[in-house]
């Protein structure tokens with residue numbers, strides 16, 4: 049007797065999702081302050097295992113900068129031209145670095161009048177200017193303290209007569225620690241970076257060195273990490289390839305961004321992209337053990353730059369893929385499936401559980417199912433830092449959140465290949481309003497606390513420990529009982 053079709057519905061492989069499960073409490077043998085929620089994405093260590101989605105109503109440069117400053121990562125979306133992507137990546141890479149690039153350092157000629165320097169300082173809100181001669185070589189530094197007392201000297205005096213010629217500087221490539229030491233010992237506020245031939249290469253200021261965001265996600269040079277979504281389609285024009293290579297200089301991790309990556313054409317395109325570009329790659333989305341097994345064992349990706357897999361299909365709060373096509377892999381299910389394949393074939397790969405998170409308590413569940421990091425659009429679309437305006441509906445502040453498969457997003461022309469190419473009529477996402485929730489720092493603080501407290505209850509000190517805790521399916525009655533119930537008010 050065949051059970052082929054009955055087993056499809058009734059197999060041991062139940063497609064469970066966040067609300068179906070709970071983590072079982074575990075023995076806690078550590079203090080709350082010892083919980084470590086940091087995690088790895090390939091060689092990158094993130095102090096916060098949380099990422100914002102590559103969506104045009106979630107992550108542009110402002111969100112990406114803020115996510116990285118708080119220790120996570122915002123993945124810049126791809127619903128725009130390569131030129132705009134390049135601009136966003138540049139802005140992220142240059143933000144908050146402790147080095148101001150030479151083209152952004154205010155300079156003045158030694159023969160200029162003091163009045164000009166005074167005007168620059170007042171209008172640019174800076175306290176000192178590097179003095180460079182016609183050959184662009186550094187010959188002094190002029191600070192607020194060098195401004196003469198008499199008005200006639202300010203108007204007629206030349207910078208060269210008042211500047212400090214003995215410039216305390218640092219060589220290119222010096223570390224934050226070296227810079228801090230020199231600034232401290234010299235009691236200076238500014239440290240020009242000068243190469244061996246005397247040319248200005250940048251500036252370090254005391255203010256920028258102070259670790260205002262000590263947990264920020266940074267590259268080896270101290271710049272913020274930059275993640276960018278990319279189509280798996282290989283661009284044939286040399287112009288586009290040139291632009292992509294320029295983008296590559298600012299990006300640390302490319303995220304191949306399609307609804308379903310388990311497709312021959314996408315795999316071939318990505319293999320070519322990995323050969324063209326030098327940064328690391330996360331591939332996705334996928335939803336099953338078989339897809340992960342295939343990508344790891346039967347594809348020809350550049351091995352050391354294939355650093356992670358992103359999983360989940362049809363679970364997002366704005367997704368309609370499962371409704372429209374009948375196919376899906378809810379994020380918790382997909383995470384467990386792919387985590388097993390990673391364990392079996394390449395334990396170095398990182399796993400990102402993407403979409404479907406509704407409550408802070410869903411995060412610990414994803415880690416218990418084998419995730420290294422989580423990605424959400426839902427939590428961040430209503431923040432101050434997401435793109436778009438704050439609107440008001442019935443007295444409530446709102447922002448627009450749209451699926452990248454929604455009619456509104458797809459008609460822009462850049463993102464149609466995220467779904468089935470050539471399919472024009474079938475939308476796979478919706479667009480709607482979400483409540484405005486204030487700044488991203490506040491949202492992250494709640495998520496962090498939910499995760500850390502969940503780890504304490506589960507008895508897991510780290511994200512790796514979290515992967516060992518037990519999950520159990522909750523009955524329908526149990527699900528009702530674990531929500532607030534039998535109260536007069538509605539929740």
Ligand code: XMP
Pocket residue numbers: 101102103307333361362363364365366367368369370402403404405423424425426427450451452453454476477478
């Ligand atoms: P949340 O639940 O955080 O999910 O809103 C965000 C994730 O959903 C994916 N995404 C889509 N999936 N149709 C889909 O089926 C869409 O229009 C769509 N837009 C985004 C994406 O993986 C994102 O991170």
